[in-house]
Structures are given as structure tokens and as C-alpha cells.
Amino acid sequence: MISRRPLVTGFSFIASLAAMALLLNSCSGPASALNTKTLTILYTSDEHGWMEGEEPGKGAAEMLGLWVDREGYSAGGSYLIMSGGDMWTGPAISTWFAGESMVEVMNAMGYTAAALGNHEFDFQTGGLVARRGESVFPYLSANIYLKGTGERPAFVVPYILREVDGVSLGIIGLTTTSTPYTAFPDYVADYHFGAYDSALTEIVPELQAQSPDIIMVISHVCAEELEKLRPLARELGISVLAGGHCHDTYVNVVANIAVVESGSYYRSYVRIDLEFDTDSHKLVSTKAVVRTNSGGVADADITAIVLRWRGSLEGDLGEVIGYTSAGIAQHSEDMHNMVPDTWLWKYPQAAVAASNYGGFRAGLPAGDITIESVIGVLPFNNKLVLLELDGQELTDFASSRGVALSGLTALGSVLHSDGTPVQLDSNYIVIVTDFMYSAYEELTAADSLPERTDVSWRNPVVEWIRSVGSSSTQPLENFLDATPRRTPERGD
Ligand SMILES: [Zn+2]
Known part of the structure; x- marks a missing residue:
């Protein structure tokens, strides 16, 4: 509880009077005050x-x-x-x-x-x-x-x-x-x-x-x-x-x-x-x-x-789904690659997945990974959207936006993960979040109608982490790709 500190802490009565006199003086004091x-x-x-x-x-x-x-x-x-x-x-x-x-x-x-x-x-x-x-x-x-x-x-x-x-x-x-x-x-x-x-x-x-x-x-x-x-x-x-x-x-x-x-x-x-x-x-x-x-x-x-809130949270989300020895930092290559990689894992019909850097809000702390810790990394209630872009639209998008990529590298030119060029007149299925689809006009303006999955962007991450069965002897970092796919932080 908050309590006002006593002004006079119980020394002598005379001292209290002196303090009061000082206070009174400062209120009605000389003209300069x-x-x-x-x-x-x-x-x-x-x-x-x-x-x-x-x-x-x-x-x-x-x-x-x-x-x-x-x-x-x-x-x-x-x-x-x-x-x-x-x-x-x-x-x-x-x-x-x-x-x-x-x-x-x-x-x-x-x-x-x-x-x-x-x-x-x-x-x-x-x-x-x-x-x-x-x-x-x-x-x-x-x-x-x-x-x-x-x-x-x-x-x-x-x-x-x-x-x-x-x-x-x-x-x-x-x-x-x-x-x-x-x-x-x-x-x-x-x-x-x-x-x-x-x-x-x-x-x-x-x-x-x-x-x-x-x-x-x-x-x-x-x-x-x-x-x-x-x-x-x-x-x-x-x-x-x-x-x-x-x-x-x-x-x-x-x-x-x-x-x-x-x-x-x-x-x-x-x-x-x-x-x-x-x-x-x-x-x-x-x-x-x-x-x-x-x-x-x-x-x-x-x-x-x-x-009290921590107690309710642990009841809901305390399930351990994996393990990381060193933790996965918020803006590490491991993290930027893992999240869109899990989306492609979930939707193999797509060629590319992209998540805006601003969506990553924390790292995974060292130790047990819980559903709670994944929510901390990706706190927004975004859902996945599949849409079709032609090669030119895809190249423009991947080279201009601050996004973590899967299925593409954009270190210089935009290439498929295997190093082959993107065909400018071919069509590709691309996974993004509904936030990105609404916020990025070049996606909203694309010809194809989006397929809104109603699946949280966190679900494939949780499912994939659970599926690999990481542990203290085989931590999650052993399953991740730390190869840079683009220069980080383009300010989105
Ligand atoms: Zn704000």
C-alpha cells in the first residue's frame, strides 16, 4: 500500500513546533518569497x-x-x-x-x-x-x-x-x-x-x-x-x-x-x-x-x-514444447529464418513466406520453450494470408520491405533459396500476415484475391517446434538455419 510519510517522525515536541513555524513562515513569508x-x-x-x-x-x-x-x-x-x-x-x-x-x-x-x-x-x-x-x-x-x-x-x-x-x-x-x-x-x-x-x-x-x-x-x-x-x-x-x-x-x-x-x-x-x-x-x-x-x-x-495473472497464464500456456540452450535472440538470423520457415512447412503449396521485422517483439529465453514464450515473440493477433504475386511483384516486395524471408534470398538480387532466379512472368504463392496484407499497398493492390486462413501466425511456429522434439542434448538451435538471407533492418 502507498502511505504518506509522516512529516514529523516523533522527535521532540519543540522540534515539531519549530518545523511548523518554518513551514508557516515559508507560506506567508517575506515579499520576495x-x-x-x-x-x-x-x-x-x-x-x-x-x-x-x-x-x-x-x-x-x-x-x-x-x-x-x-x-x-x-x-x-x-x-x-x-x-x-x-x-x-x-x-x-x-x-x-x-x-x-x-x-x-x-x-x-x-x-x-x-x-x-x-x-x-x-x-x-x-x-x-x-x-x-x-x-x-x-x-x-x-x-x-x-x-x-x-x-x-x-x-x-x-x-x-x-x-x-x-x-x-x-x-x-x-x-x-x-x-x-x-x-x-x-x-x-x-x-x-x-x-x-x-x-x-x-x-x-x-x-x-x-x-x-x-x-x-x-x-x-x-x-x-x-x-x-x-x-x-x-x-x-x-x-x-x-x-x-x-x-x-x-x-x-x-x-x-x-x-x-x-x-x-x-x-x-x-x-x-x-x-x-x-x-x-x-x-x-x-x-x-x-x-x-x-x-x-x-x-x-x-x-x-x-x-495472480502469472498463475492463470501458466495454467493456460505453461506447456513445454521445446528447449534452447542459449536462447534465440529477437532479431537473430535463427529467429528471422525460423518463423517464415515454419509457415512454408505448414503450407508447402506456397513458394515464399515473409514476416515484417516489426512483428518480432522479443527473443526466446534460454531454457524450456513454452507456448507463452512464443506469444512473447509474436504477440499480435495476426493471421496468415496466402496470395499470388507474379515474379516482378514478388521481387519488388522482397527487395523494398523490411521482411524476414523464407524460400528467397535477397542479399543482392532476389533469388530462390536454391540460387535460381525468380521468373518475372511466373506466379508464386506467397504467405504473409493479414497485417502485412492490409498495411502494404503493393500486396493489397495485387490482382489475386487473398486466401485468408484464419490460422494464427504463431500456430505453425508452435507446431513445428513441438514436432522437432528439441531437448537439452539436442537444443532447438541445432534445427535452425543461421545463414543470412538478406541484410537486416530496413526500417519497417
Ligand atoms: Zn505506438
């Missing part, structure tokens, strides 16, 4: 379900412990906790439960609001509406509109107003305009993501009518884009532009306007201090700092919630 109040924001984003942390001791429970012990946080104090969005979809403890577990954790941590991120749509609008219903905090986005009506969908509000210790804070949300292609395109087809500047220009006067003392933006927008909004922020009286989506850590305070980004996966957070003069009703100073989530003492309530 300002009557100020400091409001502190603890800000995270791109949590992506990492409630357990990437390493032991770096999860949500330890983060809250640090906030209490290092930042002086207490539920009733001058603090607000906020998120820049992409709260779920990551390790199986979040993905398998479609984000429900993460919402429970964030509720208990005391979040006040979250910006709506692109991955909030990963379980379709129905999943998002269900999560919003379970959240005790609102989801904010001023620049999402229903296509056709121009209204905002019911699962968001553009802004909220919160009063903390007599200071009122207006908080506006923004969502990345890349959402139509960084979320599953079909899931966001009903929504339009408008320009940030026009959304702010529309909303700030509406908010100003309610006389907030301070205005800030929480957003699922990269810091680089937020920097471009700095002149508008100055004009509109916005003091903080807090971002997300790029997974960067970033702090830049110029003339009391802070642009920040807090990193991802609960590795770090940003502390923002807003000092407000209650006489002149002006912001006196804005300070911001990035801190890492390390060395915190785990909060007992959050630990209990996480352990």
Missing part, C-alpha cells in the same frame, strides 16, 4: 504489458515502489500519474488476456489518464471498449474522429480537467497520425486521425473556458514531432508536451515548456515538476527528468496482482 505550489507528474508510455519488467526487479511493482520512496509519491499528494499509451500487447501475460491484466495493474498504480495509442486497437474496437470499461482512468485523444460523422468515438474524451491541491490542470490527449498503418489497418478503418495542430487549436479554447491553471498534452506522438508543435504550444499556453510511440527517452525544457518522452516497457519514467504561483496565477518553473526503473522495492499490492 512566492506563494507557490508544485504539481508533480509521473509519466510513462509504451508500457506494452511489461508489468513483470524485462528483467526481475524492473516491473510495475518496483516502479511504484520507486515513486513512493524516491519521488515522494502518495495517492493523496500533489501527484498525477499518466501514460502516453500503447499500454498492452507485448509479453503473453498481457497479450493472452487482451490487455485486461495490464488495465488492472495500471488501475492499482493510480493512473489518472492515458493517451490513446495505436496498439490500443490490437484487440479491435470491442477489445478497446472492454478495456476502457475496466479502466478507472479515461483514455484521451483530441484528434480521433469517426469517419463520416466527424464525432469522436465514445471510448475517448479529448481532454480532462483535474484539480490537485487547489491547482487545476487541463490535460489534452493526442494519437499518432500513423495509426492507420501502425495499427492493424482493418481495425481502425472507421476512424480518421486528424492533424495535431488543428486538434489543439480546436480544443484549447474549449478548455480555456473552464479556466485551468496549467495546460498539458499527453500523447502517443514521438518527441521529434512534438518539438514541431512547440511554437503552437507557446501561443496556446501549453506547458508540457509529453509523448510516446518512438520508445525514446527525451527531455527538453525551453522557456518553461517541456517536451518529454519516457521510453518503454517500464524501463524508465519521466518526472515533471510544475511550480505554480497561486498569487499571480502563473507557472513559475517547469522541470523534467528521465529516471530508470532500477532498485525499487516492489509494492505488495501490485506484486499480488501480477502474481
Whole structure:
């Protein structure tokens, strides 16, 4: 539990009186002293379900412990906790439960609001509406509109107003305009993501009518884009532009306007201090700092919630399907080759399989491989699609997109695995995910109608790993092809 630390810890009564006198003095003191109040924001984003942390001791429970012990946080104090969005979809403890577990954790941590991120749509609008219903905090986005009506969908509000210790804070949300292609395109087809500047220009006067003392933006927008909004922020009286989506850590305070980004996966957070003069009703100073989530003492309530979800997960997904001695790294040749190879293994009628690099979200840790660990590698709920491309379309696609390949090599020219050239006027059956089919216009535009399999992209991986029967004496890496098939990372 969180408890406010006692101000006076029980030394002498005289000392207490002296402390009180000092406090009183600082409030009504000499003319040079300002009557100020400091409001502190603890800000995270791109949590992506990492409630357990990437390493032991770096999860949500330890983060809250640090906030209490290092930042002086207490539920009733001058603090607000906020998120820049992409709260779920990551390790199986979040993905398998479609984000429900993460919402429970964030509720208990005391979040006040979250910006709506692109991955909030990963379980379709129905999943998002269900999560919003379970959240005790609102989801904010001023620049999402229903296509056709121009209204905002019911699962968001553009802004909220919160009063903390007599200071009122207006908080506006923004969502990345890349959402139509960084979320599953079909899931966001009903929504339009408008320009940030026009959304702010529309909303700030509406908010100003309610006389907030301070205005800030929480957003699922990269810091680089937020920097471009700095002149508008100055004009509109916005003091903080807090971002997300790029997974960067970033702090830049110029003339009391802070642009920040807090990193991802609960590795770090940003502390923002807003000092407000209650006489002149002006912001006196804005300070911001990035801190890492390390060395915190785990909060007992959050630990209990996480352990309960871990228990249900192990009941569902703890089955051991294989073994790796060294682990298979997220962006290793082993991993990039294995995943599409299993798709071709499952669908031998196809000539090629391709998976976008952005779909690989973790490695397989050393030791037993479980269904849970495969979900951690491929957390999105993608399904496999078979489509026909001619040799020219296939060559263009394989040489321009950041994709892991099976059945092809693209180290220089695009060739079949056996080194023979792709025939430009022949047709080939190609396996991709439904995400790629929707997001990559050259695939969507291909003449052939796709065959949607309704099979999860993870299923062939699980089936194949199970089929080879790896063990500590014959680990999975012995069954994998580590030969490079293309230069990695073309930025998709
Ligand atoms: Zn994002």
C-alpha cells in the first residue's frame, strides 16, 4: 500500500513546533518569497504489458515502489500519474488476456489518464471498449474522429480537467497520425486521425473556458514531432508536451515548456515538476527528468496482482514444447529464418513466406520453450494470408520491405533459396500476415484475391517446434538455419 510519510517522525515536541513555524513562515513569508505550489507528474508510455519488467526487479511493482520512496509519491499528494499509451500487447501475460491484466495493474498504480495509442486497437474496437470499461482512468485523444460523422468515438474524451491541491490542470490527449498503418489497418478503418495542430487549436479554447491553471498534452506522438508543435504550444499556453510511440527517452525544457518522452516497457519514467504561483496565477518553473526503473522495492499490492495473472497464464500456456540452450535472440538470423520457415512447412503449396521485422517483439529465453514464450515473440493477433504475386511483384516486395524471408534470398538480387532466379512472368504463392496484407499497398493492390486462413501466425511456429522434439542434448538451435538471407533492418 502507498502511505504518506509522516512529516514529523516523533522527535521532540519543540522540534515539531519549530518545523511548523518554518513551514508557516515559508507560506506567508517575506515579499520576495512566492506563494507557490508544485504539481508533480509521473509519466510513462509504451508500457506494452511489461508489468513483470524485462528483467526481475524492473516491473510495475518496483516502479511504484520507486515513486513512493524516491519521488515522494502518495495517492493523496500533489501527484498525477499518466501514460502516453500503447499500454498492452507485448509479453503473453498481457497479450493472452487482451490487455485486461495490464488495465488492472495500471488501475492499482493510480493512473489518472492515458493517451490513446495505436496498439490500443490490437484487440479491435470491442477489445478497446472492454478495456476502457475496466479502466478507472479515461483514455484521451483530441484528434480521433469517426469517419463520416466527424464525432469522436465514445471510448475517448479529448481532454480532462483535474484539480490537485487547489491547482487545476487541463490535460489534452493526442494519437499518432500513423495509426492507420501502425495499427492493424482493418481495425481502425472507421476512424480518421486528424492533424495535431488543428486538434489543439480546436480544443484549447474549449478548455480555456473552464479556466485551468496549467495546460498539458499527453500523447502517443514521438518527441521529434512534438518539438514541431512547440511554437503552437507557446501561443496556446501549453506547458508540457509529453509523448510516446518512438520508445525514446527525451527531455527538453525551453522557456518553461517541456517536451518529454519516457521510453518503454517500464524501463524508465519521466518526472515533471510544475511550480505554480497561486498569487499571480502563473507557472513559475517547469522541470523534467528521465529516471530508470532500477532498485525499487516492489509494492505488495501490485506484486499480488501480477502474481495472480502469472498463475492463470501458466495454467493456460505453461506447456513445454521445446528447449534452447542459449536462447534465440529477437532479431537473430535463427529467429528471422525460423518463423517464415515454419509457415512454408505448414503450407508447402506456397513458394515464399515473409514476416515484417516489426512483428518480432522479443527473443526466446534460454531454457524450456513454452507456448507463452512464443506469444512473447509474436504477440499480435495476426493471421496468415496466402496470395499470388507474379515474379516482378514478388521481387519488388522482397527487395523494398523490411521482411524476414523464407524460400528467397535477397542479399543482392532476389533469388530462390536454391540460387535460381525468380521468373518475372511466373506466379508464386506467397504467405504473409493479414497485417502485412492490409498495411502494404503493393500486396493489397495485387490482382489475386487473398486466401485468408484464419490460422494464427504463431500456430505453425508452435507446431513445428513441438514436432522437432528439441531437448537439452539436442537444443532447438541445432534445427535452425543461421545463414543470412538478406541484410537486416530496413526500417519497417
Ligand atoms: Zn505506438
